[in-house]
Amino acid sequence: MAQTPEAVSLRLLSKSPNAPSPLSPLPSSLFAVRTPTVVVTDLGTEFGVEVEENGDTTSHVFQGRVLVQAGIRVFGESGSRDLEKRPTTAVVGGEADQTVMLVAGQSVRVGRVRETHHESSTAVGTGLVSGTVRFTQPTSPPQFARAIARLKRTYLDLADIVAGGDGFGDSRGRGIDAEDGRLLLRQPDEYKKISRGDGRCHAVEELPFIDCVFIPNGGLMPLNSAGGTTSLFPKTNNTSWNYIWSGQIVHKNKPENTISCWLDFVDYASPRHSVLSMPPNKGITFDLDAIRRANSEVEIVRFTAVAGNAETRSENRLSEDVSADLWVFVDGINRFKKTGINATDGALHIDIPLSPNDRFLTLATTDGGNSTDFDWTLFGDPRLKIKMKKRKQVKGSATCISRQKGEESPMKQ
Incomplete structure (x- = not known):
């Protein structure tokens, strides 16, 4: 027995x-x-x-x-x-x-x-x-x-996070007002929203993976809630048109005015891609530690994106010059900068390694010193590349x- x-x-x-x-x-x-x-x-x-x-x-x-x-x-x-x-x-x-x-x-x-x-x-x-x-x-x-963890995919989609997802989905069609951190659940019918900066970084209460948003301007600017700042931004007009938007900015009343998301023959608003539409002047900071806490089995190893200015004004030789700037910061340290870009610069490939100690990732756009008119800056396929942690x-x-x-x-x- x-x-x-x-x-x-x-x-x-x-x-x-x-x-x-x-x-x-x-x-x-x-x-x-x-x-x-x-x-x-x-x-x-x-x-x-x-x-x-x-x-x-x-x-x-x-x-x-x-x-x-x-x-x-x-x-x-x-x-x-x-x-x-x-x-x-x-x-x-x-x-x-x-x-x-x-x-x-x-x-x-x-x-x-x-x-x-x-x-x-x-x-x-x-x-x-x-x-x-x-x-x-x-x-x-x-x-x-009891179960061997498997990745749903090898990256977290920041456009999905801005739209309220966990990074593993394909949520689109939501945005954030950079002026106050207000969450937008639908896109307005017309492009009438002009936001103004106040030199502060505003929390987005509904989205735990986002630390704050802001409107960049010259001088000392806060980048995150932990006190990180930068003085690298040039002086801007301190205003911002439309929102930080997950997906394409669509003009419902005038479809012909819908914002382009094409960079080097790739439409980042198409189903196989994703896009963060960020016409200047805008900034958004992601809380990498919050993302890690929600995904403890994975390690964040790098940030990648294809960025550019998808404006079409430069096609007309008689038009005034159009230009904008793109920025990426990690814990307040500038890791990518490209200034004075327009459609002729094409797609800019960003690949930034991230360590386990990196806490904040900031993406920003500025107006290039010549107003925000016709600047259609965007980050295509903005992703945090991840891998499974090694089991001890x-x-x-x-x-x-x-x-x-x-x-x-x-x-x-």
């Missing part, structure tokens, strides 16, 4: 002291995990087995039940198929084997213990002597990963999670 996981010792026999495992293969159709100290048999369950370098084995049951048998050599006459009805009794050197039945939420550890005396090889009648193993309760909680592995250990039947899974050392 199976015993509870209390301290029980038994003889573990081996024909050779150098044999990697003393346990015989199991003649059973049930799924089993075989280690140097134990055989764990699946009786219809979900369970985990962890094997340390010295062969000590910890078993934990998430659902159902398993049979843990230590030092198994041969089976009784009833055969292994009886496991589905009752725990099998195995024989080790003429002594009854000890077995433990585990159910959901239970764990047991089977480990070797050093003998305190020496016995002759005939003491157990087989000429085979080895150490002793013991059933004990684990001293630490189970460390099994204890040297010499191995783990196995099973939900299957019908095969044996030896854990090799």
